[in-house]
Amino acid sequence: MGARKLAFDKVMFTTAIALVLGGICMVYSASGLVAEREFSNPHHYLLKQTVAAGIGLLLMVGAMGVDYRRYNRPSLVFSVMAGTVLLLLLVLVIDPERDFQRWFRFGPFALQPSEGAKLSVILFLAYWLAQRAEAVNSLRQVLLPTAALLGLLIALIVVQPDLGTAIVLGLIAVAMLFLAGLRSAWIIATAAAVTPVLGVMVWQVEYWRIRILAFIDPWRDQLGYGFQSIQSLIAIATGGLTGVGFVASHQKRFFIPKPHTDFIFAVLGEELGLLGCLTLLALFSLLVWRGLRAALRAPDRFGFFLAAGLTLQIALQALLNISIVLKLLPTKGMPLPFISSGGSSLLVTLAAVGVLLNISQHDDG
DSSP, X not given: OOOEEOOOOHHHHHHHHHHHHHHHHHHHHHHHHHHHHHHSOTTHHXXXXXXXXXXXXXXXXXXXXXXXXXXXXXXXXXXXXXXXXHHHHHHHHSOTTSSOOOOEEETTEEEOHHHHHHHHHHHHHHXXXXXXXXXXXXXXXXXXXHHHHHHHHHHHHHTTTOHHHHHHXXXXXXHHHHHTTOOHHHHXXXXXXXXXXXXXXXXXXXXXXXXXXXXXXXXXXXXXXXXXXXXXXXXXXXXXXXXXOTTOOSTTTTTSSSTXXXXXXXXXXXXXXXXXXXXXXXXXXXXXXXXXXXXXXXXXXXXXXXXXXXXXXXXXXXXXXXXXXXXXXXXOOOOOTTTSSOHHHHHHHHHHHXXXXXXXXXXXX
């Protein structure tokens, strides 16, 4: 039986809306004091997040209405990849005096091309693997071309420097290749080759080395490199079962640096407690389940790989961010999807959900 056109996944749609609204509420709570100090306007980050959410929801609805099979064209796939490489190159040269070269700035707004690189890699791999799934373990046909392209993107992102996004890209690629049938021996060999190189790189860059030291023993320098991790754990522990109350966090009062971005989960844990954290995890789990369901029901390989990759992107980033906040992983810049303040991340995530919603409308019968 051929593919059937269905109604979009209302559970996925509602879950995404709930996460967006929850994110706006948490940005409102976590960012007020920082925004007052930096911009003399306690609603600065709230306004930016609300605007980004509005644009992102329009993107989601727009992507939901575009048949995902229209993306399965080599001219589109390679144009998107070429544009991504160009943007990653331009962001490095646009202002070479800056220590961090991650954003194109347009007045109060900023665009981070490395966020868009996630979608580009997923689109490319979905197209590439759909064409070559039987040869996924072939060095010449699949692995070397994939490694060359991915290596270029990761190198451009690492020198920004943005190690967190580079790691997410690598994990997404490995997961998608594994779903295509990549033998575990290749994964083990790659990990064995990459791990020592990554270790040397991290140890050579001072602020990465400091983050490793903070992960190993933050209490050794409680007011220095261990400060952020310790304050995050204090926030989580203070929240208890039900939290201290919405907007009542103490740790966001300049104890947690930038509490509205990468460590917003700590503020959520303090204010809403374990129940709030579990509710957020339940929403993410529900979204991931519906995304994987859409992948498994997709009528073709391209739809399967595209839906699986987009779902893995959201799941991996959420898992890594929460693990960092709980000090299960070393600290590195990584927003919590839907929740952290940041327009680029929110736009990319909602665009991904829009594509997933379109795939969910198709069934292999």
